[in-house]
Amino acid sequence: MRSSLIATAALIAAFQAWGQQAGGGVRYKWVDEHGLPHYSDSLSADALRFGYDVISDQGGVVRHVDRPPTAQERAEQQRQAAAQAAARRAAEAERRNELQLLAAYPTEAAFRRAQKDRLDSIDQEIETTRINLRNQEKTLADLLARAGDLEHAKQPVPAALSDRIAEQRNVVATQRDALQRVQEARATAERQAAVDLARYRALQAVQAPAEAASAGHP
Structure with missing residues (x-):
C-alpha cells in the first residue's frame, strides 16, 4: 500500500512538472465513477485513477491519458496477446508447411x-x-x-x-x-x-x- 501511494505521488509530481513546463494554462479534466466531470489546475490521485484529459488554455484536448487497467483487464490483455501470438505462430508454421509442400512436389x-x-x-x-x-x-x-x-x-x-x-x-x-x-x-x-x-x-x-x-x- 505504501509503495502504491509513493508511486501515485511520484506520478502526480511528474505530470504537474510537465504541466508547468507546457505553460500555465494547462488544466486537467476527468470523469468520476458517477459520470461527473471534474477540472483542476493540478493533477490529483482521482485523475490518475479514472484517466484524464490535458486541456490547453484554449480549451482543446492536448492529450488523453487512460486510467490504469484493473487486474482483470490486465489478465484479459495478456490472454489476448498470448492468443494473438499463438495465432501468428500457427500461421507461420502453416506457411512453412505450404512452402515445403511446393518444394517437395513442384x-x-x-x-x-x-x-x-x-x-x-x-x-x-x-x-x-x-x-x-x-x-x-x-x-x-x-x-x-x-x-x-x-x-x-x-x-x-x-x-x-x-x-x-x-x-x-x-x-x-x-x-x-x-x-x-x-x-x-x-x-x-x-x-x-x-x-x-x-x-x-x-x-x-x-x-x-x-x-x-x-x-x-x-
Missing part, C-alpha cells in the same frame, strides 16, 4: 503420383488382409467339417476340437474387423486426397504468379 503430376503411391500402399494392405482372412476362413471351415463328420458318425466332438473351433471363430472375426478398418482407411484417404489436391492447386495458383513476378524483376 508439379501437380509429382503430387498426384505421391498420392497414388499412398493409395496403392493401402490397396496392397487390403489385399494382404483379404488373403489372410480367406486362409483363416478356410481353416475354420476345415475344423467345422471335422466336427460335422464326427457328429454324422454319431461320435462325440472332442473338447479340444470344440475349443479350437471357438478360437478360430474369434480369429476370423478379428480378421474381418481388420479388413473393414483398412477399407475404411482407404475411403478416408481417397477423400483426403481430393481435399489435398484442391489445396495444392490453390497454393500453386498463388505461387506461380509470385514466382513469375520475381523472375521478371531480379
